[in-house]
Structure formats: C-alpha cells, structure tokens
Amino acid sequence: xxxxxxxxxxxxxxxxxxxxxxxxxxxxxxxxxxxxxxxxxxxxxxxxxxxxxxxxxxxxxxxxxxxxxxxxxxxxxxxxxxxxxxxxxxxxxxxxxxxxxxxxxxxxxxxxxxxxxxxxxxx
Numbered sequence: 001x002x003x004x005x006x007x008x009x010x011x012x013x014x015x016x017x018x019x020x021x022x023x024x025x026x027x028x029x030x031x032x033x034x035x036x037x038x039x040x041x042x043x044x045x046x047x048x049x050x051x052x053x054x055x056x057x058x059x060x061x062x063x064x065x066x067x068x069x070x071x072x073x074x075x076x077x078x079x080x081x082x083x084x085x086x087x088x089x090x091x092x093x094x095x096x097x098x099x100x101x102x103x104x105x106x107x108x109x110x111x112x113x114x115x116x117x118x119x120x121x122x123x
Contacts, residue, residue: 029064029088034072038098042074046081054079061085061109069093076100083109091115 032045047054051063060082067089073096080102089095091113097103105111 029066029086031066031068033068034070034074038073038075038096039077041072042076045072045074051085058082061087064088067093067095072096074098080104082106083111086110086112088112088114 030050032048034041034045042059043054045065045067046052046059046061051061051065053060053062056079058080059076062084064086065088067087069090069092071094072089075098078099078101081097081100082104084106085108087095087110089112092115093113095111095113
C-alpha cells in the first residue's frame with residue numbers, strides 16, 4: 001500500500017526555512033579609520049578594496065564599512081558618490097562630506113549612526 005503524499009504549505013515552508021540554514025552569512029563590514037586629510041580619507045575609507053571603484057568622476061561605496069568613534073571628513077573633489085552598502089558609525093561620531101557633485105543612496109545602501117552602537121567590531 002502506498003503512503004499518501006502530503007502537499008501542505010507548511011511542509012513547503014519548513015523545507016524552505018531549513019534550506020536557509022545552509023546559506024552563507026552576510027559579509028561583515030570592513031573597519032576603516034579616518035585621519036586629518038579629507039582627500040586621503042576618501043581614498044582610504046571609500047575607495048580602498050573591497051569598496052570602490054573610484055574614478056575621476058565617481059566614487060562608489062560597494063562594501064559595508066564601519067567607522068570608529070570620532071570625526072571623519074571626506075572630500076570627494078567634485079565627484080559623485082553612490083552608496084550601495086551600509087556605512088555604520090557610533091551615534092556620537094561626526095561624518096562630513098565635502099565637494100560632492102551628487103549623492104545617491106541605492107536601494108541597498110544605508111547610513112547608520114545609532115546611539116546604542118558604541119564600538120566597531122574591531123575594538
């Protein structure tokens with residue numbers, strides 16, 4: 001005698017949920033720090049791999065980035081900025097962008113400055 005086939009949405013949901021356990025974790029953020037030179041900060045924070053690319057006309061932030069507590073000033077030199085991932089910093093920090101021709105936050109991009117986020121993961 002054959003066993004009946006169960007075609008329940010709950011079985012499908014349980015299978016789909018179990019398969020999520022085998023997906024790779026999201027990439028963690030890259031810890032970056034800022035110095036006193038705003039142009040160098042742009043190169044070191046936004047353009048250094050795995051983020052970028054940066055060209056003569058555009059800067060693309062394509063990796064998740066964590067900034068430490070403090071001040072971070074960036075000078076884009078008239079280039080456009082496209083934020084495609086998450087830029088996170090403690091809520092007590094300051095983040096300044098100068099000389100950007102335009103700023104675009106993509107649907108996947110986020111700027112996070114939370115008061116309960118006090119330390120980057122590398123500290």
